[in-house]
Amino acid sequence: MKLNYLFPNNYKKIGWLILIPSAIIGFITLILELEPNSLNFNVPTIFIDELLGDKHFFGIVNDNILNEILGTLIVLSSLLVAFSKEVSEDEYISKIRLESLVWAVYFNYAILLISFVFIFDLAFLWVMIFNMFTILLFFIIRFNWQISKLKKVAHYEE
């Protein structure tokens, strides 16, 4: 009961403070395909599949790192938002947390499967990009919705 893999409650606020701006900037960057020259760097890579070239492991590529920075910020901050303790984290909240997580995995894979079967080629790349974040996003929405419902109900009683 002590070990629950959750961050302290105040990390949730930090998560939101990073998540909201990075998500907005990330979305704009994606839509407008922004790649500022100042962020072009030679970076190490694990796997290379060159256009009209060969495939090999490990090497150096020139890449615009803006999307890597934003993606990393979004994922890490989403994790903080999703997995920071509630103010009154107890066993009932844990149950809701687990249910929301299961629901989010099902929902995410349902959407991914539909997209996988009906979206092709480069368009599917968009699906994969969004899918990096959606499982956490669905969890955050579902969990917070359940918690807010709980708080409303509890106000009526007594």
Added chain:
Amino acid sequence: MKNSIKVERAKKNITQADLATLAKVSRQTINAMELGKYVPSTVLSLRLAQIFEVEVSEIFILEYSDWD
């Protein structure tokens, strides 16, 4: 499973919030238990029994449907 948390609470004359503080859970959890929406863990059941100074079996009553 039925429970008599609300009755025991009335006997002790304490609010949901008071009981929540004593049992170290949120008020929502007490509320959910009273409404039969949540079945507490053994630890929480034992805490409640100790707070109400009764046996666990006096607060929680097993029903036929619990065997399904």
